[in-house]
Amino acid sequence: MIRENIERVQEEIWRAAERSGRRAEDITLCAVTKTVDAQAAQEVLDAGIVTLGENRVQSLLEKYEVLADRPDWHLIGHLQTNKVKYIIDKVSLIHSVESVHLAEEIDRKAKAHGIVQDILIEVNVAGETSKFGIRPEETERFLEQIAGLSNICVRGLMTIAPLPQKKGENRKYFSKLRELFVDIQSKKYDNSNIDILSMGMSRDYEEAVEEGATIVRVGTALFT
Numbered sequence: 001m002i003r004e005n006i007e008r009v010q011e012e013i014w015r016a017a018e019r020s021g022r023r024a025e026d027i028t029l030c031a032v033t034k035t036v037d038a039q040a041a042q043e044v045l046d047a048g049i050v051t052l053g054e055n056r057v058q059s060l061l062e063k064y065e066v067l068a069d070r071p072d073w074h075l076i077g078h079l080q081t082n083k084v085k086y087i088i089d090k091v092s093l094i095h096s097v098e099s100v101h102l103a104e105e106i107d108r109k110a111k112a113h114g115i116v117q118d119i120l121i122e123v124n125v126a127g128e129t130s131k132f133g134i135r136p137e138e139t140e141r142f143l144e145q146i147a148g149l150s151n152i153c154v155r156g157l158m159t160i161a162p163l164p165q166k167k168g169e170n171r172k173y174f175s176k177l178r179e180l181f182v183d184i185q186s187k188k189y190d191n192s193n194i195d196i197l198s199m200g201m202s203r204d205y206e207e208a209v210e211e212g213a214t215i216v217r218v219g220t221a222l223f224t
């Protein structure tokens, strides 16, 4: 069933890409394995998916014990500063950086490992009080504040859109994040190479692709 779900989601991504004049190869399906075990995650890999997303450090570490670095691991959920040390040599991308303090700790730990860690800035694009992320209007200032950290590379922006009441409702947020993305691409920061826009989940990934997502993070649609 997982294999069929993956095929269906990928086909919908291709269609959305085509509708918006984009190339399907430019969009990565990040399979969010937070609700399933390592064996199901293995099935996802067997079906040809490369990128797995986990929202909690603990569940990433548990699956890492089984799958090691076969997947390309992404940490997509809120990250506490004191947990950076556990994942710094295991993940290729951290989607959820939303404080200078956290960026500094990632930089410090990356330096200790002799690596440059790719990160995304999480933006609370709908201004929901229940969500993490910086406010859209803070983005440039945030990038300036962390521009001196040479062991992180800012690759782009991420958002978790609200739970939509009806289809199409989140398009405006995706479009807003995309505008912000284009804005910061035109600025030059020493530690950035802005080319990733992470937005869209099971309920709204097609709109997200149409609005320019380069990574969609999909869980439920693959596993139910």
Ligand SMILES: *Cc1c(COP(=O)(O)O)cnc(C)c1O
Pocket (backbone or CB within 6 Å): 032, 034, 055, 076, 077, 160, 201, 202, 203, 217, 218, 219, 220, 221
């Ligand atoms: C769980 C989760 C997803 C996937 O959500 P689904 O609705 O299951 O597709 C995407 N992004 C983040 C940050 C998540 O925590």
